[in-house]
Amino acid sequence: MKLQAVQQDLTPGQYAVLEAALLQRQGSLEQELQTQLGEQGRVEHAREQLLQDADGEHAHATDREVDLARSDANLEALRQVNAALQRLRDAEFGLCSDCGAAIAFERLNANPEVLRCITCQAAKEHGRSGTAHRL
Numbered sequence: 001m002k003l004q005a006v007q008q009d010l011t012p013g014q015y016a017v018l019e020a021a022l023l024q025r026q027g028s029l030e031q032e033l034q035t036q037l038g039e040q041g042r043v044e045h046a047r048e049q050l051l052q053d054a055d056g057e058h059a060h061a062t063d064r065e066v067d068l069a070r071s072d073a074n075l076e077a078l079r080q081v082n083a084a085l086q087r088l089r090d091a092e093f094g095l096c097s098d099c100g101a102a103i104a105f106e107r108l109n110a111n112p113e114v115l116r117c118i119t120c121q122a123a124k125e126h127g128r129s130g131t132a133h134r135l
């Protein structure tokens with residue numbers, strides 16, 4: 001008989017709540033990205049007109065950088081949501097990627113795509129790895 005790896009102790013109801021939250025987030029991110037891509041087409045058109053005006057060009061370039069940075073952030077968020085949904089299907093969901101401990105439902109509910117338990121996240125944010133022990 002094979003021992004199971006550490007199992008997340010989420011109830012089916014809690015799983016359903018988290019999956020619904022992830023799917024909703026995925027939907028709204030995809031919609032936002034589509035809108036941004038549509039806007040970029042219009043921005044290109046506006047840019048051609050603004051190029052005739054040196055002052056306008058500078059302001060426009062700044063707006064465009066903000067737009068691009070925002071859609072990059074959304075793409076990254078969408079990637080994380082998709083990865084979380086994949087883990088949900090692989091039953092790896094809710095386990096810390098560093099130490100394998102079950103992550104509290106409250107933490108997952110606040111941020112379903114979170115990868116680490118509070119301890120490992122704190123260690124990472126302090127610039128230390130949760131797994132590498134140096135003597």
Ligand SMILES: [Zn+2]
Pocket residue numbers: 096097098099100101116117118119120121130
């Ligand atoms: Zn951990």
